[in-house]
Amino acid sequence: MPDRYISRLRLSAFRNYTSAALDLDPRHVVLVGENGAGKTNLIEAISLLSPGRGLRRAAFETLALSGSDGIWAVAATIETPFGPADIGTGATGDAGGRRVRINGANARSVEEMSDYLRILWLTPAMDGLFSGPASDRRRFLDRLVTTLIPGHSAAVNDFDKAMRQRNRLLDEGGDPAWLSAIEAQMAEIASAVHFARTDSLGHLQAVMTANVADTGFPEALFDLSPLFEDFAPETSSALEAGLIARWRDARALDRAAGRTTLGPHRVDLAVTHGGKAMPAGLCSTGEQKALLIGLVLIHARLVQQMTGITPILLLDEIAAHLDPRRRAALFDALERLETQCWMTGTDPVLFDELGARAQRFSVSEGHVAPLGG
Template sequence: MHILKLKLGNFRNYTQMSVEFDPRHVVLVGDNGAGKTNLMEAVSLLTPGRGLRRAAYADIPRAGAEQGFSVFASLDGMAGDVDIGTGIEAGDATRRVRINGAPARSADDMLEHLRILWLTPAMDGLFTGTAGDRRRFLDRLVLSVDPAHGRRAADYERAMRSRNRLLSEGRADPVWLDGLEGQMAELGIAMAIARQEVVGMLSSLVDRHGDAAVFPTASLRLEGFADAEKGLASSEQESWLIDQLRVGRHRDAAAGRTLEGPHRADLVVEHRAKDIAAALCSTGEQKALLIGLILAHARLVRDMAGHAPLLLLDEIAAHLDEGRRAALFDLVDALGGQAFMTGTDRGMFSALGERAQMFEVSGGKVTGLGAAGA
């Protein structure tokens, strides 16, 4: 999958921007605040969700613009050449998606054409942050190999909010609650099983193709929602969760939230060689663990989808020494797809040589500089 053309309208600090790429990797260099991450964020909106910043769509249009924003890309995708456009109109917070000029049924349709993974500095605190942050991270990993996962998660959250509202308002109609809890159980167990399968596949892939010589190997497991690990059939797990929700109605009403379900799960990551939790590792080790995990997942997506994902690696080289940077670039290139990388110093990307095209970002403009090693 390769992006060949990208056009932005009223996106962050870009008034109008159009740039063409070839299938090589893309390196964006420029001062802090020049708009490198803004461009990466635009690319991240070519997949379902709110992009790598998780920003509200209404906050994305350029300051002072009376219109909404637009992102347009021409790409060589999983199903061949395709044009994808997305954005919002003025006064409308609903994101629209068009594929080859026709309205898409939903944003999920973009997953038929490309899969995108990203790594940003904001993710450096993943292992020491909240369980919710790690669940969202895991769900993005699942979505890139199981496009139905996002819809299941959204429908589960909607049913859970309805149940919470009924309980908080004292309208504990058993018929309505039974229906909502049945829906939550069906969706929730499907979510939990999908997460468990991806964690299992990732762990197996790390065992077979670990990059321990460059990045430390991670051990992964889920905890906090035990039903997915009971070895029961999915129908038995659904019945178990229905029972848990039914008997927990009074408790959940008092708490103001649902206390049992896949929304309580957590992804636990450990440094395998040291046998310690990632949260207890140094910041450098945590960064290295995260890079290794993203690379392993990219291989998994490539193996399952038949195409390497598009990688967005924001400030990826800033905290790596020269040898580890060169090794990282080799691993990224070996995936066989296109990667977008950002940095302030073009010299940090010299090891990419002719494998990458470099662009300078400044003042809302993107200017080609030739090959990364030039």
């Protein structure tokens, strides 16, 4: 039985929900309904109870119910070993803004939600992760790191903002002193981002090697492409100095390219199917799906080990393309993980093997009703 889980979820003017209310026990949650009924909207709402923009990465001003005043809200009660915690987030009324409230008080930052719960998700949009662009894999990696280090997402955003400022100054022929100041700021942030990524991947690989057999899914091997081809800095100060020097030397090149050509925004995450010694992008669609599921299951275990909080999992249309053996392996792995998992699907039969381990809800046109079981 999970030691923390969502016991109550409330939505107001969110996506296609005028309102929604679910009262829950610790078991897994299965949401069944036709495509477009609002299943993914529901788990997207939960994903917003974590740093970042949620599983669709949507702008906050686009989340409100069509025809409403633009003010949406998501609230949940989280049962924890230390008692229940009420967490809510919603639009501020300002363009692009949102606020977070915890136990009735305004939170100082969105990262405070991570003191009470951690959240991981898989969606059908991620099925092409291993064969798609490097930017998707970086984003996926940063999401995993943020589940371990809540401030990581903000650091990545801060680097991107500083880099855009540098690019603009280069284009405008800005003052070299200003460029040096911005590059120093970028280097400090880039160092934090880089070492958060590499440290997290190192821990993830160790837990993967030790525990992958328990998941029933294949082992994934990870490799992050280096920032520099000619040396590997081992300290933050060495990395910062290297970045500052290379950005200074590359100003003419970057001005001509219209972008910053070196930095943590250019690295790629390589994933290999351990059992086949084959790059994940060359594996079959089914093998890629299995690798991705196994990776998330192992990362959930890592988060539990490092933070003491087992993340809640949001698995959108997870069972549709799994054969019966893989479905059984997934459900058994979720039980061993001892967390609350939210799963969506169009066919309730796909979740029959969960039996009494799940509570089921029907979703139809923005309305949710218990199915029983």
